[in-house]
Amino acid sequence: MTDTSKTLCPYCGVGCGLEVLPPARPGRPVNRDEHGNPVWQARGDRNHPSSKGQVCIKGGTVGDSLDRSRLLYPMMRESLDQPLRRVSWEDALSRITYEMRKTLEEKGPEGIAMYGSGQFQTEDYYTAQKLLKGCLGTNNFDANSRLCMSSAVAGYIQSFGSDGPPCCYDDLEQTDCAFLIGTNTADCHPIVFNRLKKYHKKNRKVKMIVVDPRYTDTAKAADLHLAIKPGTDIALLNGIAHLLLRHGWIDPGFIDSCTDGFSDYAQVVKSYPPERVTEICGITLSELTKAAAWWGKSERVLSMWSMGVNQSTEGTAKCRTIINLHLMTGNIGKPGAGPFSLTGQPNAMGGREAGGLAHILPGYRLVKNPEHRQTVEKVWQVPEKSISPVPGLAAWDMMLALERGDLGVFWVAATNPAVSMPDIKRTQDALRKSPFTICQDAYYPTETAAFAHVVLPATQWGEKTGVMTNSERVVTYCPAFRNPVGEARADWEIFAEVGRRLGFEKQFAQRTSAEVYDEFISLTAGQLCDATGLSHERLAKGPIQWPCPAGESDAIAHGKHDKRLYTDYRFATPNGRAKFCAFHIKGLAEPPDENFPFVLTTGRLYGHWHTQSRTGRIERIVKKYPEPLLEVNPKDAQLLEVQSGDWVEVRSPRSFAQIKVLVTQNITRGTVFMPMHWGFLWGDNMEVNALTHPEVCPISLEPELKACAVQVTPIAAPQSDDEATVKTRFEAVQKLAMRVEVTV
Ligand SMILES: Nc1nc2c(c(=O)[nH]1)N[C@H]1C(S)=C(S)[C@@H](COP(=O)(O)OP(=O)(O)OC[C@H]3O[C@@H](n4cnc5c(=O)[nH]c(N)nc54)[C@H](O)[C@@H]3O)O[C@H]1N2
Ligand SMILES: Nc1nc2c(c(=O)[nH]1)N[C@H]1C(S)=C(S)[C@@H](COP(=O)(O)OP(=O)(O)OC[C@H]3O[C@@H](n4cnc5c(=O)[nH]c(N)nc54)[C@H](O)[C@@H]3O)O[C@H]1N2
Ligand code: SF4
Numbered sequence: 001m002t003d004t005s006k007t008l009c010p011y012c013g014v015g016c017g018l019e020v021l022p023p024a025r026p027g028r029p030v031n032r033d034e035h036g037n038p039v040w041q042a043r044g045d046r047n048h049p050s051s052k053g054q055v056c057i058k059g060g061t062v063g064d065s066l067d068r069s070r071l072l073y074p075m076m077r078e079s080l081d082q083p084l085r086r087v088s089w090e091d092a093l094s095r096i097t098y099e100m101r102k103t104l105e106e107k108g109p110e111g112i113a114m115y116g117s118g119q120f121q122t123e124d125y126y127t128a129q130k131l132l133k134g135c136l137g138t139n140n141f142d143a144n145s146r147l148c149m150s151s152a153v154a155g156y157i158q159s160f161g162s163d164g165p166p167c168c169y170d171d172l173e174q175t176d177c178a179f180l181i182g183t184n185t186a187d188c189h190p191i192v193f194n195r196l197k198k199y200h201k202k203n204r205k206v207k208m209i210v211v212d213p214r215y216t217d218t219a220k221a222a223d224l225h226l227a228i229k230p231g232t233d234i235a236l237l238n239g240i241a242h243l244l245l246r247h248g249w250i251d252p253g254f255i256d257s258c259t260d261g262f263s264d265y266a267q268v269v270k271s272y273p274p275e276r277v278t279e280i281c282g283i284t285l286s287e288l289t290k291a292a293a294w295w296g297k298s299e300r301v302l303s304m305w306s307m308g309v310n311q312s313t314e315g316t317a318k319c320r321t322i323i324n325l326h327l328m329t330g331n332i333g334k335p336g337a338g339p340f341s342l343t344g345q346p347n348a349m350g351g352r353e354a355g356g357l358a359h360i361l362p363g364y365r366l367v368k369n370p371e372h373r374q375t376v377e378k379v380w381q382v383p384e385k386s387i388s389p390v391p392g393l394a395a396w397d398m399m400l401a402l403e404r405g406d407l408g409v410f411w412v413a414a415t416n417p418a419v420s421m422p423d424i425k426r427t428q429d430a431l432r433k434s435p436f437t438i439c440q441d442a443y444y445p446t447e448t449a450a451f452a453h454v455v456l457p458a459t460q461w462g463e464k465t466g467v468m469t470n471s472e473r474v475v476t477y478c479p480a481f482r483n484p485v486g487e488a489r490a491d492w493e494i495f496a497e498v499g500r501r502l503g504f505e506k507q508f509a510q511r512t513s514a515e516v517y518d519e520f521i522s523l524t525a526g527q528l529c530d531a532t533g534l535s536h537e538r539l540a541k542g543p544i545q546w547p548c549p550a551g552e553s554d555a556i557a558h559g560k561h562d563k564r565l566y567t568d569y570r571f572a573t574p575n576g577r578a579k580f581c582a583f584h585i586k587g588l589a590e591p592p593d594e595n596f597p598f599v600l601t602t603g604r605l606y607g608h609w610h611t612q613s614r615t616g617r618i619e620r621i622v623k624k625y626p627e628p629l630l631e632v633n634p635k636d637a638q639l640l641e642v643q644s645g646d647w648v649e650v651r652s653p654r655s656f657a658q659i660k661v662l663v664t665q666n667i668t669r670g671t672v673f674m675p676m677h678w679g680f681l682w683g684d685n686m687e688v689n690a691l692t693h694p695e696v697c698p699i700s701l702e703p704e705l706k707a708c709a710v711q712v713t714p715i716a717a718p719q720s721d722d723e724a725t726v727k728t729r730f731e732a733v734q735k736l737a738m739r740v741e742v743t744v
């Protein structure tokens with residue numbers, strides 16, 4: 001192994017390049033933690049084109065998490081009321097193939113479902129698609145990206161004819177107006193934010209607008225913060241469009257020659273005059289007119305968004321409504337402009353390329369399209385019509401299928417649905433009903449393992465070789481730089497082994513992830529996400545952006561290419577035109593009422609990652625964020641008669657949580673905020689998703705995790721059990737219906 005290894009940060013979709021230093025360097029003693037484990041250090045890779053050497057606290061501390069609480073060997077039990085016991089891989093795999101065969105006989109292929117993750121490498125994703133969609137004949141593969149990016153995917157496909165964020169990070173330093181909506185970029189995409197902030201500071205003419213019900217660190221850096229009421233984005237965007245039209249701040253040439261549907265859109269936008277919009281959104285007229293004027297008068301507008309937009313029953317409509325503004329002002333296909341959806345997870349982008357959602361196939365194809373199915377069937381060497389034309393179960397639908405008893409095998413890999421799904425009590429009940437659940441994770445315990453019949457140890461980042469794609473379509477090679485821990489195996493190898501055992505030897509003949517990658521990229525030929533110029537060998541020399549057709553990798557590596565999509569203004573629709581689509585605002589699926597008078601919104605903190613499987617085990621981070629806090633506006637706090645540090649019970653129509661209050665001006669009145677990071681392993685009654693509801697966007701099927709109605713009541717501090725640990729909490733949950741042996 002080399003002195004340092006270049007790879008990609010395994011956390012957020014910014015995709016910063018990292019250099020990992022091995023524990024022993026010549027002349028230096030081996031650095032070990034208190035358990036005697038070698039300590040790995042990560043630092044920014046100056047040569048990575050996306051991050052240029054920068055990292056945030058998560059990337060900088062990732063090394064600390066690699067040897068804590070790892071799942072070392074497979075475990076199994078007959079039913080959930082038994083303890084999990086160590087077994088051999090052979091026993092675990094035989095049981096899995098037995099259960100899969102049984103389900104195929106009893107329920108058919110639709111009785112099997114896999115729930116994967118944007119934290120897979122592309123090779124993991126691709127192999128899982130082949131197993132489920134090609135060999136077994138069910139499209140029941142979905143990923144946590146359904147809770148995350150699926151509205152953006154649907155928005156791009158419907159407006160442009162294909163998925164694919166058209167922008168690149170250089171746009172951050174070339175724009176005249178950055179319009180950030182529903183994104184706390186400062187905390188969640190810190191290095192993207194740093195680049196933007198630096199440029200904005202230096203160039204005072206550049207405008208920065210942030211649309212968020214909270215006064216986040218992102219909002220604090222803005223020239224204009226629109227603290228809209230949650231769920232009113234469409235009214236705001238239509239209101240901006242209304243003013244753009246009124247003042248003639250539009251690009252008629254672009255509209256005429258490159259788009260369809262403008263007149264219907266203009267008709268709808270007419271019913272969003274400023275008086276109505278300011279009333280709906282709870283902002284002032286001068287704020288609205290300023291936003292419209294800045295958009296309208298800027299030569300180049302770059303919009304950026306993430307979960308405040310996507311996680312909504314109007315998620316797709318919100319994305320398309322943002323895109324409408326770009327189309328009417330010709331703000332796309334040129335430097336510093338475009339609709340830029342910021343990807344959440346490190347390889348959610350690669351997942352989309354590899355077909356990792358229930359309605360898509362590798363190479364930005366759709367399961368509904370017969371030609372697309374045929375092309376993929378050929379490469380997969382499966383008989384014609386093997387791939388079902390029907391989209392599979394989306395994430396929440398998998399929970400409903402478990403409730404109904406429709407599934408025989410539920411396979412979870414690299415995600416922790418017992419924390420991150422909406423309506424978590426109902427989710428956990430559905431998981432308890434599952435006849436056979438596999439939980440394939442790198443850590444143990446996790447909340448989802450409490451509901452599993454088999455747990456499989458997966459190698460994670462740094463222990464397996466593969467590639468990941470970041471938000472700006474840059475593909476980075478992530479080599480194994482350390483040995484697998486315990487008996488852990490790579491996700492793709494586990495899927496392939498099960499495939500072979502089910503009789504698909506030919507389909508899973510690849511012996512290395514490089515071979516898997518080669519097959520995958522053959523399916524991108526001629527597609528928007530063409531990556532036929534890439535291979536592990538080529539990427540080992542450095543990251544490259546797609547599209548990268550065969551023969552172009554050297555030119556692209558030297559930056560001699562269009563870093564943006566649609567620079568010729570030809571879109572991926574059949575007639576080459578982008579499509580306007582007008583939406584009226586519908587508002588929140590569960591608006592507040594007398595009984596539940598507050599809107600609860602949910603999201604992230606700078607230091608923690610999701611369900612804390614890594615960051616909850618890093619002291620530096622835990623010290624900074626020891627517990628979750630409910631953000632409450634001072635006026636609301638006064639009415640509730642609570643102060644910072646007081647305990648409250650937060651109750652929604654579904655369940656409750658108990659949490660300490662943080663009184664802060666950073667949140668608008670009537671809204672409270674709770675972070676998503678605390679599942680039942682980390683504390684009692686701290687689960688934000690005990691409160692959220694599972695209503696989804698009808699187009700993208702993404703749940704509205706950003707808003708539900710709650711009541712807030714002061715309570716006495718709950719009796720704290722100082723003895724409670726991850727281990728005892730795991731056991732307590734087991735007692736509800738099951739027991740487990742914990743080996744932390
Ligand atoms: N530190 C950290 N960074 C992360 C992650 C993490 O766990 N921790 N996870 C990664 C992943 S997977 C993702 S998806 C991204 C998410 O990145 P972000 O989307 O930036 O993060 P969130 O905190 O989920 O939500 C963003 C903002 O949406 C606002 N919001 C809520 N409701 C509305 C609304 O109706 N309209 C508007 N306009 N805004 C609203 C919230 O107040 C919040 O500030 O972060 C990635 N980066
Ligand atoms: N209320 C609310 N809920 C939310 C959200 C919100 O904003 N609010 N956000 C949603 C969003 S955007 C997201 S992305 C989800 C995230 O939610 P999850 O996906 O459930 O969160 P993670 O903690 O990232 O879970 C990843 C798991 O994979 C494991 N892992 C890491 N690497 C590997 C690997 O290589 N192989 C395998 N097999 N396992 C690995 C980790 O140990 C961890 O247990 O949460 C969603 N839920
Ligand atoms: S910004 Fe994202 S990718 Fe970069 S170091 Fe931080 S978590 Fe990692």
Ligand SMILES: [Mo]
Nearest residue numbers: 147148344345
């Ligand atoms: Mo996400």
